[in-house]
Amino acid sequence: xxxxxxxxxxxxxxxxxxxxxxxxxxxxxxxxxxxxxxxxxxxxxxxxxxxxxxxxxxxxxxxxxxxxxxxxxxxxxxxxxxxxxxxxxxxxxxxxxxxxxxxxxxxxxxxxxxxxxxxxxxxxxxxxxxxxxxxxxxxxxxxxxxxxxxxxxxxxxxxxxxxxxxxxxxxxxxxxxxxxxxxxxxxxxxxxxxxxxxxxxxxxxxxxxxxxxxxxxxxxxx
Ligand SMILES: C[S@@+](CC[C@H](N)C(=O)[O-])C[C@H]1O[C@@H](n2cnc3c(N)ncnc32)[C@H](O)[C@@H]1O
Numbered sequence: 001x002x003x004x005x006x007x008x009x010x011x012x013x014x015x016x017x018x019x020x021x022x023x024x025x026x027x028x029x030x031x032x033x034x035x036x037x038x039x040x041x042x043x044x045x046x047x048x049x050x051x052x053x054x055x056x057x058x059x060x061x062x063x064x065x066x067x068x069x070x071x072x073x074x075x076x077x078x079x080x081x082x083x084x085x086x087x088x089x090x091x092x093x094x095x096x097x098x099x100x101x102x103x104x105x106x107x108x109x110x111x112x113x114x115x116x117x118x119x120x121x122x123x124x125x126x127x128x129x130x131x132x133x134x135x136x137x138x139x140x141x142x143x144x145x146x147x148x149x150x151x152x153x154x155x156x157x158x159x160x161x162x163x164x165x166x167x168x169x170x171x172x173x174x175x176x177x178x179x180x181x182x183x184x185x186x187x188x189x190x191x192x193x194x195x196x197x198x199x200x201x202x203x204x205x206x207x208x209x210x211x212x213x214x215x216x217x218x219x220x221x222x
Contacts, residue, residue: 004053008055008079009079009080010082011085013082014056014080014082014083014086017086018058021125022175023174024175025212025214026173026174026175027173030211031155031211031214031216032058032059032062034216035122035155036059038218039063039066039122040066041151042119042151043070043119044072044119044149045071046070046071047070047073047119047120048072048073048074048075048117048120049063049067049073049074049119049122050075050077050111050118050120050122051076051077051122051124052111052121052122052126053077053078053079053108053127054076054077054078054083054103054122055087056083056086056087056090057076057087057091057103059122060074060087060090060101061090064097064100064101068100072100073100073102074100074102075103075104076101076102076104077104078106079105079106079108080105084105108130109134109138112145117145117146117150119147119149119151120150120151120152121143121145121146121150121151122153123138123152123153123154123155123156124154124155125157125214127139127197128156128157128194128196128197131195135197139152139154139202143219143221146221148221149220149221150220152205153216153217154202154216154218155209155214155215155216155217156196156197156215157194157196157197157213158196158198158202158214159196159198159199160199161213166213169212170213173213202217205217205218206218
């Protein structure tokens with residue numbers, strides 16, 4: 001929680017999340033639409049989606065029409081009260097939305113104890129905030145919590161480049177970074193807060209997305 005709370009437990013960050021994430025990763029909508037599309041493809045009638053580190057509910061917003069058609073449920077979990085509050089504001093904007101969608105505050109590492117079988121579990125740009133020593137457990141527990149035929153969907157930073165080139169790729173994902181005249185050193189402050197995954201963690205999953213330093217992976221419960 002420590003890495004995430006330093007970034008996300010601030011009202012200004014939660015309120016500006018949509019704009020800042022699109023500047024951070026210019027392809028954010030492309031990725032998140034794809035995550036929601038894949039989730040829809042594996043969501044049965046009356047199924048359940050668990051979105052771990054759901055933030056302001058961007059995946060829920062995209063999944064809402066499918067949830068209605070399939071009478072399925074979505075539960076989003078996030079450790080940040082500020083992100084939860086933004087998500088909850090959207091939830092209450094529309095009557096009846098909360099019949100299908102709910103948000104909870106909590107550490108996703110504790111979420112597996114509840115033991116509800118899920119049709120889809122999503123970790124969209126969240127694992128980078130989980131300490132590396134807990135990631136294997138989170139990925140395995142998320143997969144175990146799926147019902148047969150369900151899908152685990154992970155999108156995250158992947159540590160596949162090294163040295164100077166890795167920094168160039170990371171910064172080239174940012175909105176207009178190279179045209180803005182910003183210095184590399186200004187970006188070094190985020191080091192340690194967003195630790196990329198090693199490819200070994202997701203080696204048995206299928207890749208469905210790759211742009212710059214971000215990849216998306218899926219694994220179906222067999
Ligand atoms: C980059 S945001 C991604 C939000 C969302 N998944 C999306 O696609 O827009 C990362 C989110 O993970 C949450 N997070 C990080 N560590 C967490 C943990 N241990 N338990 C629950 N949420 C966590 C943060 O609070 C933040 O909202």
